[in-house]
Amino acid sequence: MARFVLIGSGLAGGLLAAYLGRRGHEVDLYERRTDPREGNIVGGRSINLAISTRGIHALKQIGIADEALRSAIPMRGRMIHDKSGALHFAPYDVDPKKCINSIGRAALNSTVIQAAQRYSNVSVNFNHKCTGVDIESAIAHLETPKDSVTAKGDAVIGVDGAFSAVRKSMQDAIADFQYEESYLPHGYKELTIPPDPDGSWQMEKNALHIWPRKSFMMIALPNPDGSFTCTLFWEFEGARSFATTKTDDDVCKFFEEEFPDAVPLMPSLLDDFRNNPTGSLVTIRCAPWFYREKVCLVGDAAHAVVPFYGQGMNAAFEDCVVLDECLEEFRGNREHAFAQYFRRRKENADALADLAIGNFIEMRDKTASKTFRAKKKVDHALEAVLPGIYLPLYTMVTFTRIPYSAAARRARLQDRILYTAVISLLMIGIMTVAILLGRS
Numbered sequence: 001m002a003r004f005v006l007i008g009s010g011l012a013g014g015l016l017a018a019y020l021g022r023r024g025h026e027v028d029l030y031e032r033r034t035d036p037r038e039g040n041i042v043g044g045r046s047i048n049l050a051i052s053t054r055g056i057h058a059l060k061q062i063g064i065a066d067e068a069l070r071s072a073i074p075m076r077g078r079m080i081h082d083k084s085g086a087l088h089f090a091p092y093d094v095d096p097k098k099c100i101n102s103i104g105r106a107a108l109n110s111t112v113i114q115a116a117q118r119y120s121n122v123s124v125n126f127n128h129k130c131t132g133v134d135i136e137s138a139i140a141h142l143e144t145p146k147d148s149v150t151a152k153g154d155a156v157i158g159v160d161g162a163f164s165a166v167r168k169s170m171q172d173a174i175a176d177f178q179y180e181e182s183y184l185p186h187g188y189k190e191l192t193i194p195p196d197p198d199g200s201w202q203m204e205k206n207a208l209h210i211w212p213r214k215s216f217m218m219i220a221l222p223n224p225d226g227s228f229t230c231t232l233f234w235e236f237e238g239a240r241s242f243a244t245t246k247t248d249d250d251v252c253k254f255f256e257e258e259f260p261d262a263v264p265l266m267p268s269l270l271d272d273f274r275n276n277p278t279g280s281l282v283t284i285r286c287a288p289w290f291y292r293e294k295v296c297l298v299g300d301a302a303h304a305v306v307p308f309y310g311q312g313m314n315a316a317f318e319d320c321v322v323l324d325e326c327l328e329e330f331r332g333n334r335e336h337a338f339a340q341y342f343r344r345r346k347e348n349a350d351a352l353a354d355l356a357i358g359n360f361i362e363m364r365d366k367t368a369s370k371t372f373r374a375k376k377k378v379d380h381a382l383e384a385v386l387p388g389i390y391l392p393l394y395t396m397v398t399f400t401r402i403p404y405s406a407a408a409r410r411a412r413l414q415d416r417i418l419y420t421a422v423i424s425l426l427m428i429g430i431m432t433v434a435i436l437l438g439r440s
């Protein structure tokens, strides 16, 4: 059995530690923050997330899905809020039982860490910040509040998120390491809709709420305490943007113009807007995700994506499943296991990155249009009459474990066939009318 040094006990780090611990490996997990169970805020990231089939599958494999989902809230579709306050509900799937689930990040993080700690061969060390990794010898350099220490393993796994120190060490040491980061011109800010005084939800609880406004949008996901966490995705710069909205009056004016139905539900809007940070949205692609049998990257450290498909964590959890499978399949040759994991995941991570950016345009702009809603209805009708043959893209990404790249390819093919069929039907219609007119 090997000794793994894991850097980062975020969502994927905790889960991966549990997977490796279950196989009997020695696992030393190091996290720069304090223990999330002590109530520290998971700063800079979303308070809640949508978990769906891929993420749930990964939790099930280690036996913690029920525990993790106990306080999750099912969301059965999108509730679109237009400027007049009118609401349109669009179910996610033809099957009303298919839903995504709003889950608290901190609670989920605690659950995966607890799962890892059930194995006596897993140790979790908080307040240890990795400053770099010697990739030839699999030694991680760590800073604690008191001193500097090192951790040596047979391999170091970087599960330390989008701004990974492990990846940076690979970048510095591997001559042809490929690295690409791209930022959206939009940032995000979290805001709150509190519960009603009686503790109930002030809007439909079982939906993901969207206020699509073409170049920007606000969304809201329900929390178990009756509140909603809203996220405003908005341009950093421009005539109307985070940069130009400085005073309380600016904020009120913008919200009253764009989200008039939400404003009365947001008593702490001005405080939230002033005090909550504005986050940035980055896509990171890199290669390779491993160095010999010594170092490997998992989750956002390997492939951060923008959050618009609600798949970043789901994909990170899927990484854990695949890496665990590869380590088992190629036991005795860890370098080959890492290489296979990279081969199986890379094109899917790249496909997801593109899908996630595409879905931003869909959510902020297209969901508001009648044509889009009609296309969704056609999608669902085709799915119902051609079960297992026609699968809408959203369904494949969210409610199946079809690899992301295969889902994207299949959706393109389906769209081409649909387009050809519609054009053919139109042509037949026109020709029929022409023949009938010619006869009369």
Ligand SMILES: Cc1cc2nc3c(=O)[nH]c(=O)nc-3n(C[C@H](O)[C@H](O)[C@H](O)COP(=O)(O)OP(=O)(O)OC[C@H]3O[C@@H](n4cnc5c(N)ncnc54)[C@H](O)[C@@H]3O)c2cc1C
Pocket: 007, 008, 009, 010, 011, 012, 013, 030, 031, 032, 033, 045, 046, 048, 049, 050, 051, 128, 129, 130, 131, 159, 160, 161, 162, 163, 164, 165, 188, 231, 279, 298, 299, 300, 301, 307, 309, 310, 311, 312, 313, 314, 315, 316
């Ligand atoms: C606004 C927003 C909304 C999102 N919504 C969704 C969603 O609905 N569904 C979904 O699936 N995904 C969503 N995501 C994506 C999701 O948050 C990430 O994909 C997921 O957190 C990745 O998990 P991870 O463990 O790889 O990284 P992280 O969760 O970022 O964990 C990394 C961990 O490493 C630690 N760390 C970092 N550097 C060091 C260091 N040098 N030394 C030691 N420890 C370190 C960090 O403290 C952290 O605990 C969203 C992201 C954002 C920003």
